[in-house]
Amino acid sequence: MGEKIEFPNNYSMYLKKAEQYLNLNEPIKALHYIELAYDIKQEPNISTLYVSVLVQLERYSEALEIVENIKGKNIMKTEYVSLYLFLLIKNKRFVQAETYLTRLTGGDQLSIDELSQMKKLLEEEILIDEKERHQAKNELKKKLFALADLSREEQLKIVDEVSLLTPDELINVIPFLMSNPFVDPLAKSFYLQNLVDINADVEFEFETLGITKIINPSKLDSFNEESIVVQVNEQLNMQLEKNPSMLMSIKPELNFHLLKIYPFAKQIIENPVEWVKLYIHLYSFETENLEFDSRFSAREKKMMEWIKKISKMEG
Structure with missing residues (x-):
């Protein structure tokens, strides 16, 4: 199909339609036609109209994007200065x-009254943001301390929210979760990653698949930098170099399994070369009930049992 051609009168028609819907106090419908007109011609008048409707709909992020586009072209007029400042504040770019x-x-771009109003708005929005963050933190802490009562899906979902907490708050909350046997093992691994990322210098007991150890996140490598994780991935790339389709199929699952046993992978994987060979072997047969035979050494059988255990872990 060829490129879509806009007829010259379409621009005027879209603006007329937008004006009709604005007069009917239907900004959402008006916005549709404004966007169509804006795609044809990004003139100052349509940009102003576009931004004003977005602000009316409280879609501040999109409005700021358009104003920044105008600012980037060095065509920022005086009337945009106050609006730009307003949108920075509303987008929490304090x-x-x-x-x-x-x-x-x-300067002379804004009056003393306008500057005073903007300063007041900035102070108010900062206070509102601080209050909302404080409330969100308290709600998050309640969820974390009651994590064992939540479903597995809810436990994992909350992982993304812990960025709200300061390093000190994380150190006070997360170690408590690690000693709770009802917190999902995979969730524990993700929470542990948060402590490693902030270099948290705190000791606590951590358990996975029956292995228990006192760990200190500040002394651990992150999952992606863990030497055994790097070695296993290198081996996988080498052993399946001539079979890229199998490599693409196995790699995500293998790394997901490695994440499940973080940070005990070194204890479980005695030999990265053999581990990958066994993993490929098991994957090729597409069964977890593969019978061992004389081809497997005692160490290989032990590692194969670990692979099966990890595969059976929920998730």
Whole structure:
């Protein structure tokens, strides 16, 4: 199919339609036609209209993107200055807003009253944001301390929320989870990663597949930097170099299994070369009930049992 051709009168028609819906107080329908017109011609008048409707709909992120596009073209008019500052504040880009406000102070682009109003808005939005973050943190802490009562899916979902907590808050909360036998093992591995990422210097007991050890996250490598993880992946790439389709199939599952046994992979995987060979062998037969035969040494049988145990871990 050829490229879509917009007729010159379409632009005017879209603007007329947008105006009709705005007069009917239907900004969402108006926005549809504004976007069509904006795609044809990004003139100042359509940009202004586009931004004003987005602000009306409280879609501040999209509005800021358009204003920044205007600013990037060095066609920032005085009427956009106040709007740009407003959108920075509403998008919680407080440091940038404060810097911009300081730069405007003493200039002639905004009046003293406008500067005062923007400063007040900035202070109010910072307080609101702090209050919301404080409330979100308290809710998150409650969830974490009651993590064992949640479903496995909910436990894993909360992993993404812990970035709200400061390093000290993480250190106070997460070790408590590690000693709880009802917290999902995979969730524990993810929470442990958070402590490793912030180099948390705290000791606690950690258990996976019957292996228990006192660990200190500050002394652990991150999962991707763990030497045994690197070695196993290198071996997988080498052994399946001529079979890229199998490599692509096995790699995600193998690394998922490695994550399940982090940080005890070194204790479980005695030989990365043999581990990968066994993994490929088991994967090729597509069964967990493969019978051992004389081809397997005692060490290989032991590692094969570990692979089966890891495969049977929930998830």
